[in-house]
Amino acid sequence: MDSVSQLALGAAVSVAVMGRRTAVWKAAAWGAVAGTLPDLDVLVDHGDAIRNMVLHRGATHSLFWLTLLSLPLAAAVARLHGEGALWRRWWLALWLALVTHPLLDTMTVYGTRLALPFSDWPYAVGSIFIIDPLFTLPLLAGAGWALASRGSARGLRANAAGLLLGCAYLGWSAVAQAQVERVARASLAAQGITAGQVLVTPTAFNTVLWRVVAIDGAHYHEGFYSLLDETPTMRFDRFDRGTALAPALQDIAGVRLVAAFSKGFYKLHADGDELFVTDLRMGQEPAYVFTFAVAERHSPVRPLATPEQRSARLDVRLGLAWLWRRALGEELPPPR
Structure with missing residues (x-):
């Protein structure tokens, strides 16, 4: 997905996990950072245009490697903010912000190597376009409300609602895709x-x-x-x-x-x-x-x-x- 969607998803997930345990701006900011990190692989030049295409969404999108990264990242964030007692909660928030990035990318048609280093297969559902406002806007609205209200109960509920709407939209896209495939196969046969x-x-x-x-x-x-x-x-x-x-x-x-x-x-x-x-x-x-x-x-x-x-x-x-x-x-x- 596009960078705005990934940033919004990471922020919304982190805010939902951290709740009122820390300042909402901290949760949103670090969630946005974690949600953006996997795409930094675009800065790596693999030698030619074709290799740059096929090796994007590789190791930086691996659930295994991102899980390992989440441990020192959470420790560093907790120490930076003097919140050592919240280390486990920070780990859960940042791990989810990291791994939901490649999981969301998998819903597009490009191809994401989720299972590295155990498998090189590029997983792709292909049920959502790389930019889709109906997925992104609920996340932005919910996280924005939580930030504007400084973590009020209503703001946190709005953030949760934005996440639920985004997930529901992804589910709808898969259902619609299956319906169109049935129509397509019947038309091809006819x-x-x-x-x-x-x-x-x-x-x-x-x-x-x-x-x-x-x-x-x-x-x-x-x-x-x-x-x-x-x-x-x-x-x-x-x-x-x-x-x-x-x-x-x-x-x-x-x-x-x-x-x-x-x-x-x-x-x-x-x-x-x-x-x-x-x-x-x-x-x-x-x-x-x-x-x-x-x-x-x-x-x-x-x-x-x-x-x-x-x-x-x-x-x-x-x-x-x-x-x-x-x-x-x-x-x-x-x-x-």
């Missing part, structure tokens, strides 16, 4: 599309309009479904996955990394003499966040010394206008 893999993720800033990607051998199919659509059916557009380029690119490390990290939701394509690999999970056709130039077309193909990220974006005004109208159930083709 249209004679045999999909080996199906990805269902919300579009930007909401859990009403959903994007579905289905992998069908040498092609992928993209469709959109709104919970406000009149009929439970979907229309899909078909695109080439570039499998003809696979033999020439199969030995390029960056391509293998993207293929594994995306769990098969990727495409290969050429633009002039340049060859690219794209993660199909984040973005929509033809604009994707993670597109990388990895080689040049020669005989044989020549890998680039360093992969180059070539993100593409839709026109913001056009995209938001389509998003709003399509979410309300209006049948519109996606902007291309």
Whole structure:
């Protein structure tokens, strides 16, 4: 999730755990710090754009390593404030602020390595967009009320209510995702599309309009479904996955990394003499966040010394206008 959401979640969790045992500003401040710490891995350069992508949300998002970090962090905070008797309570607050960060990240589609060092698997539910105001605003409002009221009973109840609303929204997103997946699979079957893999993720800033990607051998199919659509059916557009380029690119490390990290939701394509690999999970056709130039077309193909990220974006005004109208159930083709 975005930094504001993680900061708000960490602050709200810490305030809920500490209650009136310490000044509410201390609990909120240290919770916000703990909720932000795991994302400091973005400051680490792993050598190239592809490795920076796939190694984000790695060791700093491991439940094991964060649990170990929580012990000295809690001891330092308790000593700093002269609250040694509250060390265990500070530990619980900061441990929860730390570990809820990767757990929340897991609800997005990116991929979070929760189980390091025991497993390298990037867990991803994909039921919430990386920025969603309906999740973040209740947390901000509740924690803000607790701070403004200096930890009054009403303020602490408001903070707890914000946390409950945030959790309920995450639960709702998973339920909505499951419903859209049922519609998508039924529509794919009705249209004679045999999909080996199906990805269902919300579009930007909401859990009403959903994007579905289905992998069908040498092609992928993209469709959109709104919970406000009149009929439970979907229309899909078909695109080439570039499998003809696979033999020439199969030995390029960056391509293998993207293929594994995306769990098969990727495409290969050429633009002039340049060859690219794209993660199909984040973005929509033809604009994707993670597109990388990895080689040049020669005989044989020549890998680039360093992969180059070539993100593409839709026109913001056009995209938001389509998003709003399509979410309300209006049948519109996606902007291309």
